[in-house]
Amino acid sequence: MTRYVPVMGMLALTILAGCSHHAKPAPALHASAYGSALAVSSGDKQLGTPGAPLPQPLVIEVNDDQGNGVQGALVKFSGPAGVSFNPAAALSDSNGEVSTNVTVGDSSGRYTVEVITTDKKGKEIPLQVNELAAGYQEMLGYEVQKKYCSRCHDPNSTPEQVSNYGNLAVAPHPFDRGNTFNKLSDADLASIISHGGPAMNLSALMPDYGSTLSKADIRAVIAYIRLVSNPPFQAPGMVYATR
Numbered sequence: 127m128t129r130y131v132p133v134m135g136m137l138a139l140t141i142l143a144g145c146s147h148h149a150k151p152a153p154a155l156h157a158s159a160y161g162s163a164l165a166v167s168s169g170d171k172q173l174g175t176p177g178a179p180l181p182q183p184l185v186i187e188v189n190d191d192q193g194n195g196v197q198g199a200l201v202k203f204s205g206p207a208g209v210s211f212n213p214a215a216a217l218s219d220s221n222g223e224v225s226t227n228v229t230v231g232d233s234s235g236r237y238t239v240e241v242i243t244t245d246k247k248g249k250e251i252p253l254q255v256n257e258l259a260a261g262y263q264e265m266l267g268y269e270v271q272k273k274y275c276s277r278c279h280d281p282n283s284t285p286e287q288v289s290n291y292g293n294l295a296v297a298p299h300p301f302d303r304g305n306t307f308n309k310l311s312d313a314d315l316a317s318i319i320s321h322g323g324p325a326m327n328l329s330a331l332m333p334d335y336g337s338t339l340s341k342a343d344i345r346a347v348i349a350y351i352r353l354v355s356n357p358p359f360q361a362p363g364m365v366y367a368t369r
């Protein structure tokens with residue numbers, strides 16, 4: 127008879143474990159502090175591969191009214207269908223930072239990530255971060271523009287490249303300026319890139335790349351410009367397709 131005792135005990139434990147598992151699906155995170163603002167530390171505007179994790183983590187900072195990092199604030203991440211986060215929620219560390227790995231969806235394009243924390247009164251503080259997934263052609267375009275264009279079109283200098291933007295008498299536009307580039311057709315863009323600024327009555331400070339870049343390279347740069355455009359580019363073909 128004594129042999130039944132441990133068996134019964136184990137049965138009871140199994141049932142108990144089963145119940146508690148259903149009651150608590152995930153370890154709950156409890157905020158021990160609250161911030162009043164969110165900011166991006168690093169990892170926004172990354173260019174990733176569709177369906178894969180972005181190369182760098184997305185790091186968000188929770189700050190108080192004085193702009194100091196807050197430890198122990200709860201930060202949650204969400205995004206459009208197909209986007210996942212590891213972790214999807216976390217507490218800020220001693221620098222006030224939270225880090226997550228973002229996996230973008232299966233198609234190339236822009237993915238807007240929603241970041242949320244709450245203040246002392248329970249009011250939501252939202253922040254939107256844009257990430258990009260580039261297909262093969264757009265990724266090629268990224269490489270081409272990094273090599274030939276960004277020194278003039280990107281106002282920011284990097285350790286590898288000092289920007290020439292500030293030295294130009296006529297300012298070119300960074301490629302994400304949708305208000306400028308969305309007004310230009312693919313043919314306009316190809317013409318400016320192949321024949322230089324004067325082809326479209328623009329400054330000759332915009333060089334011609336018709337003999338440097340192949341047609342495929344130029345198409346790739348245009349695909350990249352369409353991808354990074356903010357506000358997003360609406361392809362005219364999509365209108366015709368629905369008619």
Ligand code: HEC
Nearest residue numbers: 274275278294296297298299318319323328329331332347
């Ligand atoms: C030496 C500097 C320089 C380089 C390199 C350069 N551009 Fe430009 N680009 C300019 C300038 C300056 C303008 C503005 C011309 C104007 O507004 O009259 C311009 C304008 C343009 C425009 C018209 C929209 C705008 O920004 O005003 C396009 C499109 C363009 N460039 C594409 C490219 C591409 C693609 C490359 C690389 C293949 C490239 N540029 C490389 C200087 C440069």
